[in-house]
Amino acid sequence: MADQARIIDGKAAAAALRAEIGQEITAIKAERGLVPGLHVVLVGDDPASRVYVNSKEKLAGEIGMNSAVHRLPAETSEAELLAKVAALNADDSVDGILVQLPLPKHINPDRVIEAIDPAKDVDCFHPINVGRLANGQASLIPCTPLGSMILLKQTLPTLAGLEAVVIGRSGIVGRPMAQLLVQADCTVTIAHSRTRDLPAICRRADILVAAVGRPHFVRGDWIKPGATIIDVGINRLPDGKLAGDVDFAEAMKVAGAITPVPGGVGPMTIACLLRNTLTAFHARRGR
Ligand code: NAD
Numbered sequence: 001m002a003d004q005a006r007i008i009d010g011k012a013a014a015a016a017l018r019a020e021i022g023q024e025i026t027a028i029k030a031e032r033g034l035v036p037g038l039h040v041v042l043v044g045d046d047p048a049s050r051v052y053v054n055s056k057e058k059l060a061g062e063i064g065m066n067s068a069v070h071r072l073p074a075e076t077s078e079a080e081l082l083a084k085v086a087a088l089n090a091d092d093s094v095d096g097i098l099v100q101l102p103l104p105k106h107i108n109p110d111r112v113i114e115a116i117d118p119a120k121d122v123d124c125f126h127p128i129n130v131g132r133l134a135n136g137q138a139s140l141i142p143c144t145p146l147g148s149m150i151l152l153k154q155t156l157p158t159l160a161g162l163e164a165v166v167i168g169r170s171g172i173v174g175r176p177m178a179q180l181l182v183q184a185d186c187t188v189t190i191a192h193s194r195t196r197d198l199p200a201i202c203r204r205a206d207i208l209v210a211a212v213g214r215p216h217f218v219r220g221d222w223i224k225p226g227a228t229i230i231d232v233g234i235n236r237l238p239d240g241k242l243a244g245d246v247d248f249a250e251a252m253k254v255a256g257a258i259t260p261v262p263g264g265v266g267p268m269t270i271a272c273l274l275r276n277t278l279t280a281f282h283a284r285r286g287r
Contacts, residue, residue: 003253004252004253005229005251005252005253005254005255005256005257005258006155006256006257006258007257007258007259007260008151008154008155008228008230008257008258008259008260008264009263010147010151010259010260010263010264010265010266010267010268011263011267013150013151013154013267013268013271014147014267014268014270014271015267015271017150017268017271017272017274017275018059018062018063018271018274019063021063021065021271021274021275021278022062022063022064024278025063025064025065025278026064028281029064034281034285035064035065035066036065036066036095036096036277036278036280036281037065037066037067037068037093037094037095037096037277038056038060038065038066038067038068038095038096038098038122038273038274038277039067039068039069039070039088039094039096039097039098040053040056040057040067040068040069040070040098040099040100041069041070041072041081041084041085041088041097041098041099041100042069042070042071042072042100043072043073043074043076043081043099043100043103043104043107044072044073044074044076044103044104045074046102049100049101049102052100053069053100054069055270056098056270056273057069059270059271059274060274060277063274065274065277065278066093070084070088072084074104076104076107077106077107078106078107078108078111078112081099081103081107081112082111082112082115085097085099085112085115085116086115088120089115089116089117089120094120095120095122095277095278095280095281095284095285096120096122096273096276096277096280096281097116097117097120097121097122098122098123098273099112099113099116099123113125113126114126114127119280119283119284120280120284121140121280122140122143122273122276122277122280123142123143123172123273123276124138124140124141124142124143124176124276125142125171125172130171130176133176133179133180134179136183139279139283140276140279140280141176141180141272141276142172142173142176143269143270143272143273143276144172144173144177144211144232144265144268144269144272145173145176145177145179145180146180146268146272146275146276147265147268147269147271147272148177148209148230148232148265148268149177149180149181149184150268150272151230151259151264151265151268152184152207152228152230153184155228155257156207156228159181159184159185159186159207160184160185160186161185161186161187162186162187162206162207163186163187163189163204163205163206163207164178164181164186164187164188164189164205164206164207164208164209165188165189165191165201165202165204165205165207165208165209166178166181166188166189166190166191166209166211167191167192167195167198167202167208167209167210167211167212167217167218167245168190168191168192168209168210168211168212168213168232169190169192170211173211173232174190174192174209174211175190177209177211177232178190181207181209186207189201189204189205198222199219199221199222202218202222202223202224203222203223203224204224205223205224205227206224206226206227206228207227207228207230208222208223208224208227208228208229208230208246209229209230209232210229210230210231210232210233210244210245210246211232211233211245212233212245213233213235213245214233214235214245215233215235215237215243215244215245216243216244216245216246216247216248217233217245217246217247218231218245218246218247218251219247219250220247220250220251220253220254221250221254223250223251223254223255224254225254225255225256226255226256227254227255227256228255228256228257228258229246229251229255229257229258229259230259230264230265231244231245231246231248231258231259231260231261231264231265232244232245232265233245233246233261234261234262234266235261242261242262243261244259244260244261244264246258248260248261
């Protein structure tokens with residue numbers, strides 16, 4: 001085994017994926033005169049959300065996708081937001097709708113997500129899409145788990161039979177990630193805040209996915225030598241730098257391969273949002 005883990009370059013993988021989507025969009029424009037459209041709704045001025053939304057808009061534009069950001073004031077009522085979603089549902093030029101979370105406290109996010117047409121739900125948070133994913137019938141797959149699976153498939157010759165441990169059971173990362181790993185024939189354990197002896201469970205993992213939200217939480221001696229680590233965490237340190245959930249320096253000495261933060265799963269998430277928009281376009285308008 002090498003002394004140092006291989007770094008999984010999510011930035012390069014995401015650029016390649018975007019280029020591929022861009023080529024498909026160019027062909028669609030040339031052959032059919034249509035342009036897939038992604039619409040993002042941002043309510044209020046959460047600084048992190050603003051950064052994410054700007055980057056989604058910029059990257060969509062770069063590959064020739066139509067994109068629009070609907071910026072609504074923080075005082076927008078739930079009824080007004082639902083009316084906005086209904087208008088986007090009804091607009092045939094809109095292929096993907098994403099309502100940026102978190103929403104202001106006076107708005108119920110579940111009600112808003114359930115109002116999005118499931119065929120345009122490119123975040124894949126609508127209960128119908130969550131159910132389809134659980135049944136293994138999904139065409140839209142949540143962006144962060146989808147991006148993580150693409151990186152795993154590019155890193156490992158096969159996933160079948162491998163032990164996978166996912167730390168975190170959130171609806172946007174941990175649970176869908178575990179479902180995709182099961183569908184890829186891994187033996188999957190979901191660990192969470194009430195799990196006993198987490199280090200021992202992690203040491204079993206050929207694939208370890210950390211989606212906790214605590215910097216440097218996973219230590220080097222929790223890692224099975226040669227394991228592949230997908231670090232989903234994005235944590236802002238007091239000095240302003242970003243860190244993942246895994247102690248990267250320690251993991252580098254034990255793991256076989258690891259995603260860095262930044263430059264790992266993050267860029268793949270946005271590329272997969274664009275992928276989902278194109279998938280939604282094909283599903284609605286035919287190939
Ligand atoms: P969340 O807060 O909804 O879930 C965190 C999970 O961690 C929970 O299920 C909880 O049970 C588990 N957990 C908390 N403390 C634990 C402990 N001591 N031991 C074991 N498990 C514990 O968070 P989330 O939305 O799933 O996001 C997780 C992290 O991933 C965050 O850092 C978030 O910023 C990041 N994230 C990154 C991307 C990306 O594109 N890279 C996308 C989404 C989320």
